[in-house]
Amino acid sequence: MYNDKESQKIVDIIQNYARKHSLFILAYGTGCGAIEIPPTMTSRYDAERFGIRGSATPRQADVLLITGYLATKSLKRVIKVYEQMQDPKYVIGFGSCTINGGMYWDSYNTINVLDKYLPVDVYINGCMPRPEAVIAGFVKLQKLIQQGKADGWDIYKKNIDEYKANQKKIITNWVMPDFNF
């Protein structure tokens, strides 16, 4: 009776419903996109009605919000933060810079494609994306969670060697442990 496919399905539905409606976000706000987070969370656009809530530490967070470009120096910190988060965890790439580098595409010290280094679940397009676009991105993430397709954390675990090789190509002075889990 237990652990068969039917009861697992019911558990999955309850799990995904709870995960979908309670997203604690950790905004990594070093890029210029961080300026769009306060209007998204406060009175005018009010992301809390979707159950989206700011969280202060990576241990409690579900969503890592990367707001804009990442310098090679800050990539190291992002990897550390991402690996400190507890499964299941999701990454939202925010702005054009995380997709293809945006206006910093030929800069010597920023990364261009975030997906090479961390598994991104949802991209939000724009430079900057308006709060409406941010909320649309969150709703898209909620849909993916409901369908069970937001499994970037699982992909990261399965392809850990590939991701680590990519990360070490960028970060030349790797002075931290290989895994920060």
Add this chain to the structure above:
Amino acid sequence: MEGIGYKILGAVLTTILAFVVGMFYGGFSRKITARIQNRVGPPVWQNFLDVLKLLFKKTSVRYGFMHHIAPLWMISMSITTLMFVPVLNDGLFFTNLNFSGDIIFLLYIMVMGSLGMALGAGSTGNPNSAIGVSRGLTQMVGFEIPWVMALVALMIQYKTTSVTGLMEVQSQSGTWLMFSSPFAFIAALLAMPGMFRYSPFDIVGAPSELASGPISEFGGKYLSTMMTSGSIFAFVKLTLYVDIFMGGASNLIVLVLKTFTLYMYPVLWGTVSARFRTEQSVRYFWGWPTFFGFIALIYAAF
């Protein structure tokens, strides 16, 4: 034998009631805060979803024994405190384990949960946790003094050391203690926001300042246990205030009305005020609340 069965059933029912009511109070406070800030706000059952989601999260953090024990310690202390607070005046299920002298016992057991949290946060080694714990203990020194003074004044005035004794005094005289000994009520009421840790007394878990303070290394199942414990404990504190000062409650609807009215006072104060610094908070508690505590003691003694 039947008596024991009723007691166990009553304990289980009380715990479930405290959990559900406390969770809904948290949800209502979030909703009311949102409406005051001209937002729509989350649904009132949002806290249940948060707890459920945190239960489904995986946990791969190990900081040693005390880190595991701290949430369990907190929830067991909350439920223990709940067991010694009579929820209704004369119900079959909700009277629980009262004995003469339980006010003194409650004064001690109510800080045990915070102690467990302090030990657990200390073992994680996060500097934010350490600062949060030291702030919390400092603030506790602040609000415990007027609170204890108020309770001691009541114990002297009515010559009883049990919560049920104070409730009997109120039901016999027909007036609530908040009217028959007003200074103790004022002191206890002014000390109350410190227990609930809403603004301006949210210096312990200051979100943007300390990264949520003592709980900053607790995630997943640990945090969900802590949230459960916190909501049970909020219900316990409110029920204790209602029992002592507002004549208890004869049925659950009256209880919910009275506790909710009382709960709105720290919440609404919190929505319109900014955060204190630690020494400002302590200075507040050692000012007017302690003054009214002294007046209450003098009023009780003479």
